[in-house]
Amino acid sequence: xxxxxxxxxxxxxxxxxxxxxxxxxxxxxxxxxxxxxxxxxxxxxxxxxxxxxxxxxxxxxxxxxxxxxxxxxxxxxxxxxxxxxxxxxxxxxxxxxxxxxxx
Amino acid sequence: xxxxxxxxxxxxxxxxxxxxxxxxxxxxxxxxxxxxxxxxxxxxxxxxxxxxxxxxxxxxxxxxxxxxxxxxxxxxxxxxxxxxxxxxxxxxxxxxxxxxxxxxxxxxxxxxxxxxxxxxxxxxxxxxxxxxxxxxxxxxxxxxxxxxxxxxxxxxxxxxxxxxxxxxxxxxxxxxxxxxxxxxxxxxxxxxxxxxxxxxxxxxxxxxxxxxxxxxxxxxxxxxx
Numbered sequence: 001x002x003x004x005x006x007x008x009x010x011x012x013x014x015x016x017x018x019x020x021x022x023x024x025x026x027x028x029x030x031x032x033x034x035x036x037x038x039x040x041x042x043x044x045x046x047x048x049x050x051x052x053x054x055x056x057x058x059x060x061x062x063x064x065x066x067x068x069x070x071x072x073x074x075x076x077x078x079x080x081x082x083x084x085x086x087x088x089x090x091x092x093x094x095x096x097x098x099x100x101x102x103x
Numbered sequence: 104x105x106x107x108x109x110x111x112x113x114x115x116x117x118x119x120x121x122x123x124x125x126x127x128x129x130x131x132x133x134x135x136x137x138x139x140x141x142x143x144x145x146x147x148x149x150x151x152x153x154x155x156x157x158x159x160x161x162x163x164x165x166x167x168x169x170x171x172x173x174x175x176x177x178x179x180x181x182x183x184x185x186x187x188x189x190x191x192x193x194x195x196x197x198x199x200x201x202x203x204x205x206x207x208x209x210x211x212x213x214x215x216x217x218x219x220x221x222x223x224x225x226x227x228x229x230x231x232x233x234x235x236x237x238x239x240x241x242x243x244x245x246x247x248x249x250x251x252x253x254x255x256x257x258x259x260x261x262x263x264x265x266x267x268x269x270x271x272x273x274x275x276x277x278x279x280x281x282x283x284x285x286x287x288x289x290x291x292x293x294x295x296x297x298x299x300x301x302x303x304x305x306x307x308x309x310x311x312x313x314x315x316x317x318x319x320x321x322x323x324x325x326x327x328x
Contacts, residue, residue, distance in 0.1 A: 001193045015169040015249050020188035045194045046264045071268035078166035081159045092274040
């Protein structure tokens with residue numbers, strides 16, 4: 001059984017704590033990278049990452065792409081969606097099909 | 104197309120023919136695999152898109168409520184309110200083989216501290232239990248909304264995680280399968296065919312050369328007798 005982590009800015013993700021998942025609130029990109037890497041090492045199964053944080057550490061997010069575990073999933077924060085998560089889906093489509101058929 | 108660098112001999116040709124058969128069969132199988140992967144991928148990715156749109160709006164509205172709550176409540180109170188959840192949330196990840204791509208299958212497990220661990224009863228109780236993990240005295244109503252909305256979004260959030268991860272893995276595999284199919288179709292198979300043809304021509308040429316030589320020799324020997 002794996003734990004679930006939510007990483008993002010305090011103002012958005014603190015509420016997840018009430019759901020019984022572990023919440024990390026890094027303030028800069030180094031801390032964010034550390035949080036993600038440590039969560040992956042410590043056997044978290046799913047890491048929900050806000051897009052704002054993901055935008056700071058794209059290469060760390062990319063590292064876990066091809067791995068089965070952990071699943072790093074982008075979520076919007078209180079400012080709403082930045083479209084990075086959507087863009088990732090489009091990138092997947094492009095990779096698989098050769099062109100984006102949903103645009 | 105480049106001819107392979109081999110000596111034109113019968114044995115080499117037999118070997119190459121064997122390789123060609125394997126390559127053609129492999130190409131067919133991989134092509135079928137690619138088609139099926141693509142079909143499953145398109146189905147999944149459509150679902151993924153819809154789900155992400157829904158989850159993003161749900162989460163954004165939950166976060167907005169939470170922002171409002173944090174604006175009227177003191178940070179300490181807010182932190183205290185959310186820090187003692189009823190249940191801990193875990194996720195059970197099973198590896199499933201989907202067209203020889205290992206994809207995850209996820210399932211939420213809620214464990215209520217202090218109770219005997221039993222998955223089935225745990226989940227049953229957890230879903231019925233909707234009361235909030237804090238008192239109403241010091242907290243804003245927006246916090247209640249935020250928590251309620253988050254709670255409702257959780258299941259779909261996990262579904263999104265599962266589908267999105269699956270799509271990522273499938274996309275990677277489709278890409279590599281396509282490369283393999285193309286390598287076989289446009290490189291390996293034509294190369295082999297060309298080399299086999301070259302060897303066959305060479306052998307035939309040799310044969311004709313031998314025959315003409317024999318005829319010539321016979322001609323030279325004939326007048327002497």
